[in-house]
Structure formats: C-alpha cells, structure tokens
Amino acid sequence: MSETITFTIDGVEVKGKAGQTIMQAADGAGIYIPRLCYLEGCEPFASCRVCTVIVNGRPQAACTQPIAPGIVVENNTPEVTQIRKDIIEMMFVEGNHFCPVCDKSGNCELQAIAYRLGILVPKFPYLFPVRELDASHPYIFIDQNRCILCGRCVQASRDIDGKHVFDFVGRGPEKKIRVNAAARLADTDLDITDKACDVCPVGAILKKGVGYAVPIGQRLYDKQPIGSDIEANANK
Amino acid sequence: MEKPKIATASLAGCFGCHMSLLDIDDRILKLIELVQFDKSPVDDIKNFTGRCAIGLIEGGCCNEENVHVLKEFRKHCDILVSVGECAIMGGLPALRNGIPLKECLETGYIHGTGVYNPSGKIPNSEDIPLLLNKVYPCHEIVKIDYFLPGCPPPADTIWEACVALLTNKPLDLPYELVKYD
C-alpha cells in the first residue's frame, strides 16, 4: 500500500500517492493542467513547459515535479495563466500555423490550449520561418512548419516502437526534427501502425488521406475545451 | 442623436469575412438601426465622410495600397478591429512569406502551370499597387484594438462584437465562437 500525500492546488486539498508527479495527482483529482510534450507511458522530460505550475513560490514543470506533503501549488491563477499564454503564443509565432488549411484543426492540442487560455492573437511578431515538408512516405507526412519540438514522436518511436525514426538535431533556433535516413521519411522503417504516427499534438506528423474526415462542429475541441475529460473526474 | 458610424475594408482577404458579416441575416436590419455604414464595400462609399466609431478590417497587408487604407482607417476610427485570420496573422496570402517575391511573381506571370503571357513580362504599371516583401498582419502596421479570429469568424461572433462595442458592454464570447478556422 503506498503512502498518501496531501497537498493543495489553488487552495483545494488534493490527495496523491507517493511517487506521483503533480500532474498525475491533479489528473486523479479532476484538475486539468495543460500539457503538450507529456506522453502517457513514456518517461516525462519536461520540454514544452506548458504544464508550468508555481510550487511554494517557484515555477516547476508539473509533469516531472513529484508531489510532497503540504506543498502549495498554484495552477489556475492569473500569473500561471500568463506564463502559459506566453509559451503558447511563442509556439504560434515561431512556426507557420495556418489553422484554416491544417488537417489537424479542431483536433489540435496546441490550438485547443490556445482556445482554452482565451488567446485571440499572439503578442509577439510572426517570424514566418522557412521550414521543410516531407511527403515522400506513402502514408505519412511530416510538415516542420507546424512542429513545436515537443519530442513525443522521438519518444514514441524510440521507447514504444523501438525504432528511432525521429530525433532532434541542432540547438536553439536551429533545433529541428530529423528522420533516421539520408534524406527522406520514405527511406526510414516507419510504418503507419507505429505509435509515433499517432502522438503528434499538432499537425506536423499526419496520416495521408484522412484529413477533414470529421465535419466542423464534431471535432474533438469544437464544443468542449481541452481537459474537459479530466475535469469530468472531479465529482466522482 | 446621430447614429454612430461603422466602416469596413477588405485588404488582402477574400471577402469571406464580409460575407460572414452579411450572414447575420435579418439582424442586419437591427444593425442599421444602431449604426450608419460609412466607407465600406457594403454600400460602396469610397471615402470617409467623418469620424467612425468602429472600423472592421478584413485581410492583412500585402501591398502599399493596403497599408495606406489601413492607416486611413486608423486615423478615422475610434476602435479598429482585426476581423479574421488574414487580418490577424496574414492568413492564406501569407503562405508566400517564405518565398522570395521575385520567385512568386515569376511563377504567377511567367513559368507557372497554365500561365499564358506572350509578353513574358511581369505587369509593372504605375496603377498596380506595389507588393510588399511579405504579407503583414494588421497589428504589425497600426495599433489594433480588438481581434475576432476565424476563417471567417462566425456571423454570431461579428454580431456579438459589434453590439457589445456599440452598447459599451463587455464582449464575452462563448467557447464555440472563438475558433481559428
């Protein structure tokens, strides 16, 4: 039997089990903390920082920070919301996000978090970078214009599929996803059934031939904000 | 009391946002009870007749004329609203932003598939507004006061926003009405 740990999130008492992260305990309590890089079943590595919460006065990533007795966690406060908005807005301006013509629109986690946070326009200037699109694979394409460098594809391919199809190269503004072949996605051993094809939170890795299958109004986040499923646990 | 004036413009847009404005259906009758339309493609008034309470801008800035019109709107309108994705982030026209302008023009007028242009030249009359190096969101050119996302924003979004602004009420759009597509 594991030890129960009690702490608070925004003043509400939450109980978790020893060894859980703040995000896991919050999920269990029906409290939604936004996330983009966290991938269930893989070791969290805190790259996106959208899950930032303030723990005893210090910003921490909820997906990696373990719970401890009596910690005071701020989640849904103006200060924390502002940090998350800034991060999401930076992601929008540093890529090319043309939502009206993106297959992922309506089912996109980046877009859905922006909706949930009430972002109408980013406060930063748009960079309009030049990025690559690789549609060489018969069933999958990767459009770097929309990649937010969350690393889920890297983790899924390596840790779940055991393949290493994707990895990061470069640093800082030069950082990007590379495929494990001389040049093209078609030359890797990626299969459409791989987990790596299903985990991209945005429209960067997509399956061909299925775009726009669900009509507007019926897509994942058309009516319900992201995190509603987690919040539905709150009263159970 | 004289009715407040509203002006609208379509810059580098497709007129879809204006169509969405017209999609408010019979509420347009209520709208013209509240306001008088000034410079706008809706009534074809070409020049401002006076100070306007609200300016609705569709489309971003792709050429010098867009910039000129946008600055005129800023001068004449108390509140300027970016309506739709093109005004907010450049939208589809901004897909050219990663391509050098020369290459765009050569593809459009010389080498592009299906182009018929025996002169082999890129049109260059003084009457054609000069293209900018890239397409700019409106708020990167002038100060914009409000933003209504969508491609186009739903008629209800435009309606709610106009009514709120005209009646001095806070604009609280429900979740379903703020979408980027």
Ligand code: SF4
């Ligand atoms: S990936 Fe998401 S945010 Fe980016 S263009 Fe597609 S729907 Fe929009």
Ligand code: SF4
């Ligand atoms: S391609 Fe998708 S899953 Fe991979 S790093 Fe980019 S955004 Fe994340």
Ligand code: FES
């Ligand atoms: S979800 Fe925690 S840092 Fe990305």
